[in-house]
Amino acid sequence: MLESNTTPLPTIAKSHNNVSNSDDESNLYLFADGSCPDLTIAISAPGKVILHGEHSVVYDKLAVAASLGLRTHLTLNEQKSYQGQQGFIKIELPELGLIHTYNMIDVQNELLNKQLPLTKSAAQFNWEKPNLINHEELLHMVEEFVNKNSGSTPLSHHQQLSLYSLFYLLTGIFGSLNVPLKSFTLKTETNLAISSGSGSSASYSVTIAAALIQYLRLKAVFIRIKDVSKSNYKSSRVWCTSLKKFDDKELEIISNWAFLAEKIIHGTPSGIDNTICTYGSIVEFRKSTGPKQLNLCEFRLLLVNTKVKRDTKRMVKNVLVLKQRHPEIIDLILNAMDEISKNAISCLRQLNHFHVSNEWDELELQLWYDKLGELTDMNQHLLQALGVSHPTLDSICSICKSAGLYCKLTGAGGGGYAISLIPPHITEEQVVKLTENLQSQGFETILTKLGGPGVTID
Ligand SMILES: Nc1ncnc2c1ncn2[C@@H]1O[C@H](COP(=O)(O)OP(=O)(O)OP(=O)(O)O)[C@@H](O)[C@H]1O
Numbered sequence: 001m002l003e004s005n006t007t008p009l010p011t012i013a014k015s016h017n018n019v020s021n022s023d024d025e026s027n028l029y030l031f032a033d034g035s036c037p038d039l040t041i042a043i044s045a046p047g048k049v050i051l052h053g054e055h056s057v058v059y060d061k062l063a064v065a066a067s068l069g070l071r072t073h074l075t076l077n078e079q080k081s082y083q084g085q086q087g088f089i090k091i092e093l094p095e096l097g098l099i100h101t102y103n104m105i106d107v108q109n110e111l112l113n114k115q116l117p118l119t120k121s122a123a124q125f126n127w128e129k130p131n132l133i134n135h136e137e138l139l140h141m142v143e144e145f146v147n148k149n150s151g152s153t154p155l156s157h158h159q160q161l162s163l164y165s166l167f168y169l170l171t172g173i174f175g176s177l178n179v180p181l182k183s184f185t186l187k188t189e190t191n192l193a194i195s196s197g198s199g200s201s202a203s204y205s206v207t208i209a210a211a212l213i214q215y216l217r218l219k220a221v222f223i224r225i226k227d228v229s230k231s232n233y234k235s236s237r238v239w240c241t242s243l244k245k246f247d248d249k250e251l252e253i254i255s256n257w258a259f260l261a262e263k264i265i266h267g268t269p270s271g272i273d274n275t276i277c278t279y280g281s282i283v284e285f286r287k288s289t290g291p292k293q294l295n296l297c298e299f300r301l302l303l304v305n306t307k308v309k310r311d312t313k314r315m316v317k318n319v320l321v322l323k324q325r326h327p328e329i330i331d332l333i334l335n336a337m338d339e340i341s342k343n344a345i346s347c348l349r350q351l352n353h354f355h356v357s358n359e360w361d362e363l364e365l366q367l368w369y370d371k372l373g374e375l376t377d378m379n380q381h382l383l384q385a386l387g388v389s390h391p392t393l394d395s396i397c398s399i400c401k402s403a404g405l406y407c408k409l410t411g412a413g414g415g416g417y418a419i420s421l422i423p424p425h426i427t428e429e430q431v432v433k434l435t436e437n438l439q440s441q442g443f444e445t446i447l448t449k450l451g452g453p454g455v456t457i458d
Pocket residue numbers: 072093095096157158159161162188189190193194195196197198199200201202204265266273310311312313410411412413
């Protein structure tokens with residue numbers, strides 16, 4: 001059990017007119033009748049780019065990846081239920097054209113009040129332990145609920161996956177909790193292109209896991225629940241050092257829940273996407289050892305959207321099938337990718353040293369950027385050999401090459417984004433010329449920087 005010894009608490013309700021300060025010392029604010037105000041939560045999480053190591057990372061090879069400035073934003077607003085009105089959960093996913101309202105009673109009866117399927121006894125489980133969930137059984141329970149309660153219009157495949165992930169997280173996190181739920185609306189919006197390699201699904205999963213955990217923290221604080229677990233589950237207190245940000249332990253729990261949601265969308269994720277979307281920054285990542293922050297300065301990055309949609313789950317499966325058919329050859333390719341990531345990290349470190357220390361001459365700097373570019377080029381060709389490129393990606397790489405830049409796919413490939421790191425010796429005019437050329441051929445371009453914050457409470 002985690003002990004709480006914390007909490008100078010919320011600013012949220014301070015401005016609330018009808019709220020009285022019931023506890024000066026802990027700074028808690030409640031209505032006169034002891035209930036808490038309608039809670040509002042805003043969370044955002046970044047998308048990601050994989051510089052090197054997509055697909056090979058699934059087989060425990062080294063990858064290097066970074067968060068993006070583009071983010072998914074989520075709002076969760078508790079709603080007043082008027083007399084006679086049934087409690088509800090309203091889900092709005094505008095990017096998927098989905099708005100649907102679920103009855104709270106159905107959510108309670110078919111999900112939250114049921115015994116959670118676990119791999120160990122309930123006495124060992126609480127919301128902090130997502131790895132004890134029996135994934136297939138919980139997913140099955142959630143699929144039945146979503147398919148039964150989502151109205152008469154058939155859901156698209158994307159809508160299904162997003163709703164399964166959402167109710168999976170709600171049930172997994174709140175199913176063992178003794179925390180009363182009010183009606184609420186949950187809405188996500190994103191600046192990321194969906195199914196394009198920039199981690200839209202992980203960004204979505206991380207915002208939901210984080211919002212639900214923030215909801216729990218606020219509830220526990222406002223209602224002052226000491227042990228938030230139902231009596232048959234492992235007891236748990238909510239600790240929080242700040243309601244404005246998550247601490248390391250909470251980030252780890254968020255990332256672990258998001259990983260399970262990613263399993264629903266991706267099948268067999270390596271864990272790199274949920275890790276980057278949770279922690280942000282530029283990191284090296286190996287599945288068996290986890291992330292290591294690289295502490296690098298900001299590098300300019302061009303994203304080019306092929307607008308060819310693809311599905312990560314299918315791309316990962318295709319590589320597996322190829323590996324089963326040609327194990328020796330594919331293993332060599334995956335090992336080469338591992339070496340490319342190692343070499344690329346050395347180049348990035350060296351370039352970072354030049355930038356930070358200001359000890360470089362033009363030629364030396366260009367030499368290291370060229371070395372990094374050649375690695376990019378090699379990786380693109382290896383990814384092509386794995387069958388995960390696309391003619392449109394290949395032609396974007398050629399256009400970039402003719403402008404003196406190296407380019408590769410990012411994420412699962414098969415379409416989605418191509419990426420190109422922009423060295424400092426490439427001028428603004430050269431970048432504009434290139435992006436205009438790409439746009440004239442129908443491609444969307446985004447100029448951004450690598451790295452930046454992970455999940456935040458906004
Ligand atoms: N803003 C969003 N709202 C609802 N669902 C989303 C949102 N963003 C992503 N998703 C879900 O994620 C799925 C896309 O995941 P997929 O892994 O194929 O693409 P990606 O995450 O953009 O790419 P990659 O995994 O290569 O980075 C969609 O089918 C949808 O279910």
